[in-house]
Amino acid sequence: METHFFADTLINWYQRHKRALPWRDTRNPYYIWLSEVILQQTRVAQGLPYYQKFVAAYPVIQDMAAAPEDEILRLWQGLGYYSRARNMHHTAQQIVEQYGGTFPDNYQELLKLKGVGSYTAAAIASFAFKEKVAVLDGNVFRVLARTHGLSDDIAAPASRKIFQELADSLIPADEPDTFNQAIMEFGAIQCTPVMPDCLFCPLQQSCFAFTHGLVQELPVKSKAKAARPRFFHYFVLAYNGTYYMRKRAAGDIWQGLYDFYLYESNSKNLDADQALQELKEAGLEIDETQVILPLKDYKHVLSHQKITARFYTIKLKSRLKEQIAQEARVAPYTAEELEALPKPVLISSYLKDAKILVNL
Known part of the structure; x- marks a missing residue:
């Protein structure tokens, strides 16, 4: 699939279909970081009220850093994975104490923050600072696997490098933020896990999975261990x-x-x-x-x-x-x-x- 066609098609689709979400109307890295941490836990509809509660309680990162841990956990209640809430609190304190309350403005420096992995660092770097670094979440894995015919197990750590290299090769230098938002949104509402809307997909004719009858087989993901x-x-x-x-x-x-x-x-x-x-x-x-x-x-x-x-x-x-x-x-x-x-x-x-x- 031609690189410019893929990026341009997704961005054009995004401009017509994107959902209006508060964290998309800002380049404030604090709000972007907060939204990404919450959305790693839940879907947009469930995460939006949590985002609004946190922004109301802590308008600036200094407020979150100064809050007691019990208060942070109480606001987080219901999202699960409470270690992420504790890491979020620690990161807020780290930014205030080590960075003077200002978020690092590049991907490599963002990775030094506690609880900030490659996905979150890429999201903040591209959305807030327009750095050319591709995000890689579940939606992106699925879109890339289907459109480019990748059968590597997305649950295997070794596969991340393959998908990351592909995503990095596709992201345009002039619109890295819009492209990242577009491919994630495309996976969330168009190229969905169970019933993707292939009939009205703008990538239909160039999609490997669609043209080879493999939409339900891709992406490949090994089963998790029984609980x-x-x-x-x-x-x-x-x-x-x-x-x-x-x-x-x-x-x-x-x-x-x-x-x-x-x-x-x-x-x-x-x-x-x-x-x-x-x-x-x-x-x-x-x-x-x-x-x-x-x-x-x-x-x-x-x-x-x-x-x-x-x-x-x-x-x-x-x-x-x-x-x-x-x-x-x-x-x-x-x-x-x-x-x-x-x-x-x-x-x-x-x-x-x-x-x-x-x-x-």
Whole structure:
């Protein structure tokens, strides 16, 4: 496929079909960076409200750098991959402390920022500073694989170099920003994963996949490993209008978020007697008549884990002794304080259902 034809066709298509999005109307690298970090987690429709919340809360990067981590995580809640939110916070502080609050203006320097990989660096460099460097995300992989007939496994690290070299050879020097936006938008709304609109595609006659009947076969992507099952048994410890929560530590999922006292087992079948015994062995005084057993299971699927959770609501006889609370790494919070804490979606889903908490 002729290089100028490919780029010109995509850019012309983009000018007619692009969606109106706030981060496309700015060359502010902070807003561009923020949008790219969010859009790595979710689709545009779901990501737009998060982008607007962050811009409203932190109009300039100095505001984000000065914010407490819990506040950042609370605004991020629901997007998943919370390490990206922590990296984002760290990057904001890095830019303020090391770069005087001004984003680096080139691809190589942007790569030095924590949590900024090749894709994000290319997006900022091209959109904000018009540097000639091609972006490579899932949409771009798909468009290039189909139009140019690349059968390399896009999940294999070695394939990235092949696709990157092709993308870099196609990007025009005078409009790198528009080309990058165009090819990603083309993949998002025209050359979609399952049902691409080949009938009205401007690249139809020169597209390798279309002319060879390989649209559904390209791109090639090896399957991910099956998710590992985990079984969480949460004890919602309540006393006099307060609820004991713990901040999750490093080394596992949801670092820095808050959940309840947790017992993890090898099975979801943990009977009530066993559950209470676990608490008594931890030194908790339990009134067995004040235990509300789980009404249903809550399921949450992560990229490599499939969690099944049950919640046991327990009214304590008295406030936890300080030593026991410290050993269990829990602290009491009012319902209002609990609402403001950053929490996994799984915990928020339970709280929405658990109207009984109000009366404990």
